[in-house]
Amino acid sequence: MAISGELGDERSVELSGGVIRYRERGEGPAIVFVHGLLVNGDLWRKVVPRLAATHRCVTPDWPLGAHAEPMRPGADLSPVGVARLVGEFLAALDLRDVTVVANDTGGAITQILMTRWPERIGRVVLTPSDCFERFFPPPFSTLPRLLRIPGMTWLLSRVGQLHPLHRTPLVFGLVTRRAIPREIVRSYLGPMRRSAGVRHDLRRFVTGVHRRYTLAAAERLPAFDRPVLLAWASEDRLFPLALARRLAAVLPNARLVEIPDSYTFVPEDQPDRLVELIGATTAGGFAERHPTHPAGPVEDHPGGADLDGSPAVR
Structure with a gap:
């Protein structure tokens, strides 16, 4: 589980697929954070403290390989299944x-949530995320095939413990400009080393990843009319800015803001800027639809079925 006390009190909730542990801090309008593969709530440790002064910040550990408690054996851990768990x-x-x-990866899951179970969502902030054809992006697009090989998930759990590799493209070198503290890396990579159940969950999710899920979500995103901020790293090496522009073009109420000096993990590289943008979004900073949509989004250049059985968004 996330180890950062800055995220607040430890709690848990039992869902259809198993127990989800989370931390909670602050009071006010709710913000829920969705991390990606092989990290947990600690990704948001630099963001939550400032937002918690005015918001209820809820930071779960989703079952994506860095969670403490394995899911039930029969849990649906496909991308749609994990999106259902978020709902x-x-x-x-x-x-x-x-x-x-x-x-x-949490951005792909959130896009599925937006198009299948959107009823509790008021607004969305997407930092660099899997979308369209990039689920996963190169060079990680080979992971679904690799983890189908017996023993490969166990081997991955051991290779990830080698500290000299942490700044290489094999681990975190492509997603952060700066080194992640060693204790946070242990929080991310320790669970899959210690638990066969967590490795099993990771393998089930990864081997189920396919671009058909994000492409299907992209077809439905025009029906999601609530505000969406695309807080995108202009130097991202996995999810180029062109992807954010494509997302903004299909979303009816989107704003794209470029964030310099960051790779994919914007909450790690540029937490202060991200806090400012989230705060402006929750305050209704761009509630109006852009009048030129679909020709183009507002752009800033800084230096299935519902859970209750109702139809999915179309």
């Missing part, structure tokens, strides 16, 4: 008009 989580905590903030 169940919002319902279990009775959160409404939620701001969902997502990164990396």
Whole structure:
């Protein structure tokens, strides 16, 4: 589980697929964070403290390989299944008009959530994320095939412990400009080393990843009319800025803001700027639709079925 006390008190909730552990801090309008593969809530440790002064910040550990408690053996850990878990989580905590903030693989999951179970979402902040054909992006696009090989998930869990590799493209070199503290890396990579159940969850999710999920979500995103901020790293090497522009073009109420001096993990590289942008979004800073859509989004250049059985967004 996330180890950062800055994220608040430890809690848990039981969902259809198993127990989700999370941390909570602050009071006010709810913000729920969705991290990506092989990280946990610690990704948001630099963001939550400032937002918690005016918001209820809820930071779960999703079952993406850095979670402490394995899911049930029969849990659906496909991309749609994990998106359903996020929707169940919002319902279990009775959160409404939620701001969902997502990164990396969590952005793909959030796009699925937006198009299948959007009823509790008030607005979305997407930092660099899998989308369209890039689920996963190169060079990680080979992972679904690799983890189908027996023993490969175990080998990955051991290779990830080698500290000299942490700044290489094999681990975190492509997603952060700066080194992640060693104790946070242990929080991310320790669970899959210690737990066969966590490795099994990781393998089930990764081997189910396919671009058909993000392409299907992209077809449905024009029906999502709530505000979406695309807080995108202009130097990202996995998810180029062109992807953010494509997303903004299909979303009816989108704003694209470029963030310099960052790679994919914007909450790690540029947390202060991200806090400012999230705060402006929750305050209704761009609630109006851009009048030129779909010709182009507002752009800043800084230096399935519903959970209750109703139809999915089309």
